[in-house]
Amino acid sequence: MGITIGGVMRQREESELLRWRSSFVGYVIVSALLVLFFGFWNHQIVKSTYYAQRAEQNRVRDITLLAPRGNIYDRYHRILADNRPSYNIVLIRENSPHTLDQTVATLSPGVGISVEDLLDRINRRRRQLKFRPIILKEDVSVADIAFVMAHRYELPEISVEVQPRRRYLGNEMGAHVLGYVGEVTEAELMNPEFLDYKSGDEVGKAGLERQYNSILRGQDGFKRVIVNNFGREMGQLEEEAPVAGKDLFTTLDLDLQRAAEELIGKRTGAAVALDPRTGEVLALVSKPSFDPNLFATRLSVADWGNLISDPRKPLQNRVIQNHYSPGSVFKIFMAAAGLESEVLNPLETVFCPGYASFYGHTFACWKRGGHGTVGLHGAIVNSCNVFFYNIGKELGIDRISKYATTMGLGRKTGIDLPNEDAGLIPSSEWKQRVYKTAWYPGETISVSIGQGAVSVTPMQAAWAIGGLASGGRLKQPHLVNPEEIKKIGSNARELRSEQYPVHESAVDIIGRAMWGVVNEAGGTGSRARIDGFDVAGKTGTAQVVGRKAQLKGDDFEDHAWFVGFAPYRTPEIVVAVFIENGGHGGEAAAPVAHAIMETYYKKKMGEFDGDLLTKIAQTSGNKKVRN
């Protein structure tokens, strides 16, 4: 073949070189494999505990089982608020096979929510843990559920979740007492009271729902399940059943509540009925009202906007959160203060020519021609201003202030509802503190007939009149008897009971005069009269500032008051009614008080036909919702 020895040598060297290079490739491979080997060492030996935990979390998922809130009942155990099962469409982002955009694009047409809205909802919960469901649509229809079920395999990240939802059987009725629930806010979560809450939880926002939230709230349970990568349950490890919230039994009487609501009707106003012997609230109405059921599902922006921007402020509880000039109702307290301080002799008379002058100013009586010579009884029955101007002048503002405060005005009554207003009883000290000026004696004259700086809430009016009529005994008003709370093992505050000194004769004189207001011929409160049930009361007509300037129109109509109790010697019920721009108290407010007290009286006498009682009993026949 002609290969030289040298050629063979070269060929041999050549082969050696190729073999050596092959070995070199082997060394490269060994080092690469060693790197891989140490990678596995690191994952499976060094970090194996960490990954074991990750694997555990991967397949075990805790699902919250929502606990229903406790029911709220009236004093006869008729249901005012309970729960119903409802369904939410939720998204669980963990292990979703789709991007958010894909998920939302498929879901949007099916549930009728725009892509933007859905993304917005998701973004608001973006920072929460990925396995926590995000609610995309609440309280969905059967059609929505069907859509999700039909797309179970295409959209494994979307599912339907059951949630007990608040239901207020009377809709708008008693809305301000019951309040409403809503999602806990970021601000609330900062509050120590909501320490064990997490974002998305439901919490009482107003009324009893807020006040007794800790009692009504249940204890959410959980279910620990094994899931596959699509979040589908493969088995269950353990379960802690949810514990329903405790029921709340209120002192409210649905029949009285309805009577008051119907009589106020579409007008703006407030009514409250108390049992002065105990402080129990029998009825509490604020109009216009709202439907708390709207809050049970997430309130739409439009609905919320309507409630907030409504100039009549339907969310405001006018019984305890608004204060008004008491008008002539205040004369009752003036009379009591006068008698107790002995500034006023029960037999004293005053001549009323229709006006009176004090400190260089003329103050008019409402009756142009004057009442002539009037005593205390007549001054109350006919509501003579001049008579009380004189008492006010004698008493002076600080004595008026002292007695009025003692009798329960100008301070919170302590009712078990949130955000109570204290009203205002002015004093020279107050004027100095707030306006940094001295009190003008002329102002006292206005205060004497319940005008000027003095203002009371309807709750205070009922409470104070009831206290006076009961001989100076003030029982803290309440919607839930502390005994009921103790019964379910929760801590309850003790009810406050006050007794201020007042002469029996003074109470008798004033009570008799108030009886006269309702029952005597020409009395301003005759519309509150009930045969057989000695109703006593006092009308009030609080001037609206614009009216003095001769402005016309509904907004400048006077506010109408009526505060009354019955029976007048041993009062069982005291009622305060206030109608905004209602006109005269005797015409606008007294009939509402009449309706409440008549219902009370009929029930007491066993004459009440109770069609409402039957109606509610039927609705509440539904079983209580338990998750």
Add this chain to the structure above:
Amino acid sequence: MAQPIASKRFSQDFDWPLFGAALLLSLTSLTEIYSSTMNEPSENYFLRQLAWVILGVILVFIIAAIDYHVLAEHIPVLYVLSLGALVYTLALGRTVSGSKSWVQIGPVNIQPSEIIKMVVVIALARYLSELRQSKYMTLVQIAKAGAICLLPMALVALQPDTGTALTYLPILAVGLFIRGLRPAALIALVLAFVLVLPVSWFFLKDYQKERILTFLEPDRDPLGRGYQVTQSKIAIGSGGFLGKGLFNGTQNQLGFLPTRHTDFIFSVVGEELGFVGVSVTLGLLAFIIFRSIYNAQTARDNLGLFIVMGIVGIYFFHIVENVGMVIGFMPTTGIPLPFLSYGGSSVLTAFVALGLVIGVRRCRYVN
């Protein structure tokens, strides 16, 4: 030089340890494929893989019985046929997950790009072994060798199947390195490769860019592309030293592992058989590689050496990329693990390669 398979001589010269290692890996593969797909029995992954393995074993004996010189002799025809097959695939192939890389033959789908690697290995080995003896290759030679490999590779890349196309590169790299490159040429090629990387960025598809970004930063999209690797690492790490036991891998059984019977089969091994199982499996793969290198070095001629080293390059690339991927050391690509991943093309190619290696060894004393 072809020997009847039944002869005593064939049996004596046959590389039984190498074949045994491959069989053990196939058994592991079948077990873990059974384990990872037992919840979807209708797909019959286990039985189908079993059929492929049996076919592969038969092919090992057939190929080992053929003298590789005969194959090398006919390689130009095979090479042209292969190019034709790749063009056919490009034109009429089936598209699976965005790549036109499959052709249907009867009831089965195969990926021609896999098996054609073996043709490229032999073609390149023949070219390199027939070069005039010299210490270093000339530029023209490098270019010709490059063309042999890059032409089919380009057709695969056009499918587009970048992952599989990349597996053609180690054949060329190993071949050129062993045949001999001037230090300057070696450095120039390495530099060229490094420089091409950033430029090629602009030619990558979005999903490919995304994969690379995800590799560099796995938490970038933990539910999307990073998800696979995250879940795979959880599976492997939670396997610990001894593993959770066969059929007990929770990540596997509850479906958290993606493509667990194909590309991510090694995660299942890691989870169910633990560090011990991983070490044994990696050990078997390493044994196949080093036994092959030994076979290359003891081959009768340079043709045999180049064929086997080309195969070593392919095996190595697949192993490092696939095993590196499941623990997050390498970016995610759809490159299967030889002998272990489910799939006919992958299994057949691995066994054909094995047959070639055994054939080279069998012929070492023939003279």
